[in-house]
Amino acid sequence: MKIIVCENYEEMSKAGAEIIAETVKANPSCVLGLATGSTPVGMYKCLTEMNKAGEITFKDVTSYNLDEYYPLAPDHDQSYRYFMNHNLFDNIDIDKANTNVPDGLAEDPAAMGKAYDEAIKAAGGIDLQVLGLGPNGHIAFNEPEDELYVGTHLTGLTDSTIEANSRFFASKADVPTQAVTMGIGSIMQAKKIIVLASGKGKHDVIVKMQDDRITTQCPATLLKVHPDVVLICDKDAYNG
Numbered sequence: 001m002k003i004i005v006c007e008n009y010e011e012m013s014k015a016g017a018e019i020i021a022e023t024v025k026a027n028p029s030c031v032l033g034l035a036t037g038s039t040p041v042g043m044y045k046c047l048t049e050m051n052k053a054g055e056i057t058f059k060d061v062t063s064y065n066l067d068e069y070y071p072l073a074p075d076h077d078q079s080y081r082y083f084m085n086h087n088l089f090d091n092i093d094i095d096k097a098n099t100n101v102p103d104g105l106a107e108d109p110a111a112m113g114k115a116y117d118e119a120i121k122a123a124g125g126i127d128l129q130v131l132g133l134g135p136n137g138h139i140a141f142n143e144p145e146d147e148l149y150v151g152t153h154l155t156g157l158t159d160s161t162i163e164a165n166s167r168f169f170a171s172k173a174d175v176p177t178q179a180v181t182m183g184i185g186s187i188m189q190a191k192k193i194i195v196l197a198s199g200k201g202k203h204d205v206i207v208k209m210q211d212d213r214i215t216t217q218c219p220a221t222l223l224k225v226h227p228d229v230v231l232i233c234d235k236d237a238y239n240g
């Protein structure tokens with residue numbers, strides 16, 4: 001795993017955006033795996049600026065997001081579909097028909113998950129996957145557990161994740177307790193992965209990502225066995 005330590009959040013955002021821009025320039029019809037949460041917001045702003053300045057185009061790019069709350073409608077203002085539209089898709093020249101977010105209202109989440117993974121495969125697989133880190137080490141919504149899933153699936157959220165994400169909702173009681181998320185296999189099959197981390201709250205996970213052990217109790221440690229991962233963090237996340 002390569003580690004890039006940036007001075008602050010802005011530098012981290014720029015570094016992440018540059019890797020995405022390189023990928024898109026090298027292959028204008030690439031497949032991006034995208035994340036939500038507060039961490040990538042600055043990176044999405046940089047990409048929007050690059051797109052508006054004519055430096056890159058997303059017109060032939062396809063995207064697959066990691067996860068969506070369940071059950072939650074795509075037009076709910078806390079849904080991850082809404083987040084992506086608002087923070088990126090509405091601001092760049094991507095064809096919305098080529099943007100994919102797991103269906104938070106799927107009647108049969110298992111079938112939806114299978115179809116989602118098959119669609120990724122049919123698109124040629126993910127060229128570049130963006131990840132954030134849960135303070136508990138989750139990646140996407142693969143929470144610390146004895147066993148993890150390979151494919152896209154319905155999962156329960158831990159109390160610590162519900163607590164962490166309650167900052168976006170009116171109250172903790174409003175946070176959905178479940179989500180549909182890509183599994184570890186779907187993430188690991190990406191050709192390249194960038195992990196963004198900002199702030200002291202991510203420090204413990206970053207420490208665990210640097211030794212020689214892996215554990216499903218800190219899913220981010222599994223990334224050590226992927227051949228092309230770049231962790232881009234700011235000083236607060238790296239030094240604690």
Ligand code: F6R
Nearest residue numbers: 035036037038039132133134140
């Ligand atoms: C979001 C996702 C989550 C977040 C993680 C960090 O699509 O899959 O794993 O990346 O919870 O969230 P923030 O960036 O808000 O700290």
